[in-house]
Amino acid sequence: MSPLLNRLALTTIAFITISSFQPYSQTAMAQTYQTVKQSQQFFKRGNKLYKRGKFAAAATAFQQAKQLHPTFDHAYSLGMTYLNSLQNAKAIPVFREAIQLEPNHRTAPFAYSHIGKAYLNLRQYAKAIAAYQQATIRLPKNTYFHENLGIAYHLNGQFPQAVRAYEQALKLKPNNPDIRKVLEKARTGRKP
Secondary structure, eight states: OOHHHHHHHHHHHHHHHHHHHHHHHHHHHHHHHHHHHHHHHHHHHHHHHHHTTOHHHHHHHHHHHHHHSOOHHHHHHHHHHHHHTTOHHHHHHHHHHHHHHOTTOTTHHHHHHHHHHHHHHTTOHHHHHHHHHHHHHHSTTOHHHHHHHHHHHHHTTOHHHHHHHHHHHHHHSTTOHHHHHHHHHHHTTOOO
């Protein structure tokens, strides 16, 4: 076979191969687009319900959004809904899922902080400490994270560590009277 005929044959085979995949690709892209669009609709509905304090309905909408198209925002919003409706045990794995989906998301430190809050509410102080430590590592200039790390240490009876965390919070926000009060209690070995 001549080189020209060989190239023509290869071009024809390539064209047939590409065109046989094209309808599938277009169909798959259309389905993906529709799925994402539908998940966004559920997400918007969840946000509206959340703002109105209808947490059970918001949770359902966020779950549907997350099932269709798992994203950090969908999981994080579901976690917030659970946390604000005092379903702490449900909130923790959902926040962890959000972090797993996008570990470097700008809100990931807050997801760790919310995990800490959920563990504090469950009185699992050692786990709260671990979560707040992750939050402070990722966002070291957040006063709230250091203060809550101090509270978790304090409630766990780890007074020297509580003092260090409170002092770090005071460095970031020196005029906070609430931090000064709990710091003094930690220094004297009293519970917050």
